[in-house]
Amino acid sequence: MMKSKRLLIILSALLALTAMQSCKSYKNVPYFKNVSDSAYMYRNGIEVAAQPYKDIQIQPDDILQVTVLTLDAATTGTGTNGQMDMIQDPLSSSNPLANNANRNIAGYLVDKEGNIELPIAGKVKVGGLSTSDAKEAIRLKVLQFYKEPVVNVRLANFKVTVLGEVLKPGSYLVASEKATILDALGLAGDMTIYGKRENVMLVRRDGDKQKMIRFNLNSTDLIQSPYYYLRQGDVVYVEPGKGKAAATDASMVRTYGIIASTLSLLVIIATRVNF
Structure with a gap:
């Protein structure tokens, strides 16, 4: 009986671990979470200063x-x-x-x-x-x-590439020159629940170099960034959060939990039969 109790304790611990690892913190999931949800917002809204749009310049190979x-x-x-x-x-x-x-x-x-x-x-x-x-x-x-x-x-070849924790990663042709990083994420089906909204990276060609910029989509400061509007050849990368690894590990933990539960049941049966 003592062995069966110990196995039950181990099983309970495994299940608790699974629950904790599979949970994703909600606080960084919403976009623009610095915007108030007060009654005034629903009635009147607010104005956020936006980065002025600059026309795209035609480049070789366009x-x-x-x-x-x-x-x-x-x-x-x-x-x-x-x-x-x-x-x-x-x-x-x-x-x-x-x-x-x-x-x-x-x-x-x-x-x-x-x-x-x-x-x-x-x-x-x-x-x-x-x-x-x-x-x-x-x-x-x-x-x-x-x-x-x-x-x-x-x-005709205004192409952007979206990689990482999005629903449909890939390269997309954009019909409107006045496209934003939010448009790119929309084309890719939006970020998954595991994408880090506070750490989205933009990679842009700048002459012979590549420039890398990070965005925080939890804040409206994104709209004021000089890199808010896309340029041809931009790459958007959504970094996975810790929850992604935890979710992957959780499936293994669930498997171990099932095995432990089966063994516990067998031990209980064997103990009672011997008794």
């Missing part, structure tokens, strides 16, 4: 979607609607924000000198420009060939 429209159909030779699609939209998808980046992207590649080469119009310098400035540069170039052209330009 891919641009370029579309030219003109009222003179005879000039373009494209039919009665006077539209010349220099490239089809590579981001059309049921998801309006992005789709998986593991696919071929059609468009005009920006060469090492910052140029793209368009049909008829030839080379246009776009490196270092925003897409708005590139649109004007292309419009002035094609004005020589088309009557009253309307030009649209979009970055």
Whole structure:
């Protein structure tokens, strides 16, 4: 009987350990937890100063979607609607924000000198420009060939990669240039319960170097960070917390608990039979 009691004590300790290790502290789970949950907040809300957005600059190896429209159909030779699609939209998808980046992207590649080469119009310098400035540069170039052209330009390979403790890690194409780190996490299905909200890392190319920045998503200070808005090629990494390792170990502890419970039952049966 003493042996069975000892086994029962061990089993209880194992179960308690499992419960403690499998629990994740709630205090760091919510985003922006420094925002009050008072009645005033529900009625009026608050304003948080946001980091001003800076236009993305076109870089070598970027891919641009370029579309030219003109009222003179005879000039373009494209039919009665006077539209010349220099490239089809590579981001059309049921998801309006992005789709998986593991696919071929059609468009005009920006060469090492910052140029793209368009049909008829030839080379246009776009490196270092925003897409708005590139649109004007292309419009002035094609004005020589088309009557009253309307030009649209979009970055076609705005790719971000999200790794670590998220639901769907991977690389994603982003349709909107004004995307934030929250958008990136949304594309990846948000962080898992084990992701460290207070320690999310952004890796960004800065010339020949890689810059690393840490964010705390528990605080609204995130919105004021100069790195809040994403740039092409950014990598977001969500570090796993201690709860991840504990959850992995917990499954092993549960297995040991089942084994201990079985052995305890066998000892009790054997003890009573001998008695």
